[in-house]
Amino acid sequence: MTSPIRTERHGDVLVIISDNPPVNALGAAVRQGLEAAIKQGVADASIHAMVIRCDGRTFFAGADITEFGKPMQDPPLPALVDMIEASDKPVVAAIHGTALGGGCEVALACHYRVAVPSAKLGTPEVKLGLLPGAGGTQRLPRVAGVALALRMTATGDTISAKQAADAGLIDKLVGEDSLAADALAFANDIKGHRPLPRASEKSLAPDPEAVAAFQKANARKFRGFDAPAANIACVVKATEVPYHEGVQFERTEFMRLMFGTQSAAQRHIFFAERQASKIDDVPADTPLRPIRRVGVIGAGTMGGGISMNFLSAGIPVTIVEMAQDALDRGTGVIRKNYEATAAKGRMKPEQVEAAMGALTPTLSFDDLADCDLIIEAVYENMDVKKDIFTRLDQIAKQGAILASNTSYLDINEIAACTARPQDVLGMHFFSPANIMKLLEVVRGDKTAPDVLATVMDLAKKIRKVAVVAGVTYGFIGNRMLMPRQVEANKLLLEGATPEQIDRVHVEFGMPMGPFQMADLAGVDIGWHRDPNRIENVRDALAAEGRWGQKRQAGFYDYDEKRTPSPSPRVAEIIKEWREKTGTPQHEITDQEIVERTLYPMVNEGALILEEGKAQRASDIDVVWIYGYGWPVYRGGPMFWAKTEGYDKVVAGLERHGFTVAQSLKSGAIK
Numbered sequence: 001m002t003s004p005i006r007t008e009r010h011g012d013v014l015v016i017i018s019d020n021p022p023v024n025a026l027g028a029a030v031r032q033g034l035e036a037a038i039k040q041g042v043a044d045a046s047i048h049a050m051v052i053r054c055d056g057r058t059f060f061a062g063a064d065i066t067e068f069g070k071p072m073q074d075p076p077l078p079a080l081v082d083m084i085e086a087s088d089k090p091v092v093a094a095i096h097g098t099a100l101g102g103g104c105e106v107a108l109a110c111h112y113r114v115a116v117p118s119a120k121l122g123t124p125e126v127k128l129g130l131l132p133g134a135g136g137t138q139r140l141p142r143v144a145g146v147a148l149a150l151r152m153t154a155t156g157d158t159i160s161a162k163q164a165a166d167a168g169l170i171d172k173l174v175g176e177d178s179l180a181a182d183a184l185a186f187a188n189d190i191k192g193h194r195p196l197p198r199a200s201e202k203s204l205a206p207d208p209e210a211v212a213a214f215q216k217a218n219a220r221k222f223r224g225f226d227a228p229a230a231n232i233a234c235v236v237k238a239t240e241v242p243y244h245e246g247v248q249f250e251r252t253e254f255m256r257l258m259f260g261t262q263s264a265a266q267r268h269i270f271f272a273e274r275q276a277s278k279i280d281d282v283p284a285d286t287p288l289r290p291i292r293r294v295g296v297i298g299a300g301t302m303g304g305g306i307s308m309n310f311l312s313a314g315i316p317v318t319i320v321e322m323a324q325d326a327l328d329r330g331t332g333v334i335r336k337n338y339e340a341t342a343a344k345g346r347m348k349p350e351q352v353e354a355a356m357g358a359l360t361p362t363l364s365f366d367d368l369a370d371c372d373l374i375i376e377a378v379y380e381n382m383d384v385k386k387d388i389f390t391r392l393d394q395i396a397k398q399g400a401i402l403a404s405n406t407s408y409l410d411i412n413e414i415a416a417c418t419a420r421p422q423d424v425l426g427m428h429f430f431s432p433a434n435i436m437k438l439l440e441v442v443r444g445d446k447t448a449p450d451v452l453a454t455v456m457d458l459a460k461k462i463r464k465v466a467v468v469a470g471v472t473y474g475f476i477g478n479r480m481l482m483p484r485q486v487e488a489n490k491l492l493l494e495g496a497t498p499e500q501i502d503r504v505h506v507e508f509g510m511p512m513g514p515f516q517m518a519d520l521a522g523v524d525i526g527w528h529r530d531p532n533r534i535e536n537v538r539d540a541l542a543a544e545g546r547w548g549q550k551r552q553a554g555f556y557d558y559d560e561k562r563t564p565s566p567s568p569r570v571a572e573i574i575k576e577w578r579e580k581t582g583t584p585q586h587e588i589t590d591q592e593i594v595e596r597t598l599y600p601m602v603n604e605g606a607l608i609l610e611e612g613k614a615q616r617a618s619d620i621d622v623v624w625i626y627g628y629g630w631p632v633y634r635g636g637p638m639f640w641a642k643t644e645g646y647d648k649v650v651a652g653l654e655r656h657g658f659t660v661a662q663s664l665k666s667g668a669i670k
């Protein structure tokens with residue numbers, strides 16, 4: 001096999017070039033090639049400097065994650081970067097694209113770094129539940145200071161080449177299109193300079209204030225995660241002990257994280273997210289339909305949020321409403337949202353105007369005629385949706401994709417009222433639609449492969465993580481929510497409180513529990529609105545006007561700042577229902593809540609897979625991470641079940657009287 005590393009001599013400078021698509025990951029062959037090339041440069045008396053650069057779209061984007069958890073081939077990355085730094089001839093890193101993780105560590109080990117202005121640098125290992133394990137936690141603070149090193153390692157945020165240059169991490173910004181020549185010129189300029197600047201040799205003073213401020217500012221964000229604290233500890237160590245002791249500490253921490261379940265879960269999600277965009281029976285090279293203009297029907301919360309995704313991506317939107325005041329209100333909310341983003345400094349005023357300028361509000365359905373994709377986002381009523389799709393069929397141009405944002409309803413039934421079911425599918429956005437990353441793409445029985453491929457591709461453009469779901473009530477996410485809610489309601493009657501059930505979910509790592517979620521979404525959602533028909537606790541709350549946060553009363557009482565507190569009235573209602581239903585009471589442990597609310601979700605996920613309504617278990621995990629805030633360090637419900645042990649989950653389900661999915665029993669989940 002040919003090496004991904006080649007060398008070129010330019011006078012007395014040896015240029016070492018990596019070509020390992022797609023992202024120049026530092027796999028074994030790259031490391032071996034780099035080691036040999038550096039050795040060659042050091043040994044050759046006619047060489048006076050070296051440049052390391054990469055072909056393709058990026059500088060090294062990190063260690064090769066696919067090698068993790070397997071025996072590591074020589075040379076290990078930490079030894080390789082030490083060897084680069086130890087060279088008695090200057091080594092220059094020439095950076096374009098993203099110098100990430102191990103790639104950033106290679107750059108830090110070089111004596112000099114030059115970059116094109118569009119380059120980005122970062123140590124995103126924390127997002128994989130890890131830390132920079134090749135000296136990065138020790139070199140980075142020595143070069144860029146404690147505050148920036150904390151931010152880069154513990155949050156994983158990347159920084160621009162300009163920010164890196166300001167922080168001393170980049171020695172020179174070079175021409176965007178002349179990296180190779182400029183890096184060579186730079187190497188020629190500095191080749192005689194001595195002593196060589198070595199990051200590991202720089203001294204570093206402790207900065208306890210920076211550490212305390214950073215920890216305080218990020219405490220909420222880091223809740224439940226192991227890796228941020230380990231990254232912080234390593235950076236602090238760099239300020240306390242000599243370099244060689246610091247790297248030993250870093251190594252120990254790296255290995256601890258690498259073999260823990262959190263990192264395994266986070267690495268699982270890294271690949272799951274990328275896998276989700278692939279559709280088993282639709283080839284990657286399927287020709288796509290051009291999407292130049294999107295139509296959105298409904299300017300309510302969902303329609304407005306959906307429109308923003310396209311406007312922000314520079315795709316014009318025609319938004320339709322039935323009445324002028326609703327249309328004005330909807331467009332007003334879109335503007336207000338953009339202005340709020342601009343006020344936070346995350347958008348320029350001219351970008352706000354550009355987005356608003358690409359929005360065409362209208363009361364006329366006929367204006368949708370020139371749209372390439374039309375998304376219906378009106379309320380959940382099959383008759384209304386059918387009526388809309390019948391009209392769309394008359395108006396939409398040939399080849400336009402017709403989508404419904406329904407959260408539950410049958411896409412096949414909706415498609416059947418058009419003469420073009422092959423162009424119809426579901427695009428289920430999650431609220432707030434301009435923020436939540438998940439998009440469930442619902443594939444109808446007749447949806448054409450190119451329609452599916454086009455929408456999956458478009459999802460990337462609007463920065464969504466898309467997962468393909470089959471037609472089933474509630475698709476993947478909401479279908480799995482149902483057994484959880486049923487059990488949570490039963491537990492209330494058997495002796496648990498909303499506070500206990502919600503606390504167990506929050507301690508598990510969810511952003512909120514089932515009753516907090518009900519209060520946020522609205523206790524009245526799905527209520528039949530007949531005050532004489534009260535069939536359960538939820539109906540009783542709704543009938544009393546306890547509709548959740550919007551009424552400052554739901555399963556909890558709320559003050560003006562929406563701070564919840566346990567409600568004596570809710571406790572009374574629950575008591576009444578316990579008596580009315582004659583439900584036997586027992587002491588409910590936190591473990592029982594886990595087993596009865598979370599295990600059934602796994603069971604439902606297994607059934608969804610058995611029925612072919614999701615392509616793979618990892619897709620279900622992606623749905624729950626990006627749509628419902630399942631803690632990423634637990635890897636999604638299906639991954640979590642594996643770490644719990646399928647046997648344990650099956651035994652728990654059987655103990656509580658559930659019918660267990662066959663694939664869960666046999667461990668055949670893929």
Ligand code: 3HC
Binds near residue numbers: 061064105274
């Ligand atoms: N190792 C192995 N494969 C990788 C990889 C890596 N570090 N980074 C990306 N890939 C793969 C992806 O899985 C994907 O494969 P696929 O086409 O088969 O699905 C392919 O490369 C392209 O990746 P993306 O689809 O993500 O491409 P983008 O252009 O959208 O993004 C990127 C490029 C910003 C580099 C992004 O891939 C990324 O963030 N990669 C991970 C970076 C990272 O976490 N680096 C740290 C690794 S850990 C480490 O270095 C430990 C060290 O400290 C010891």
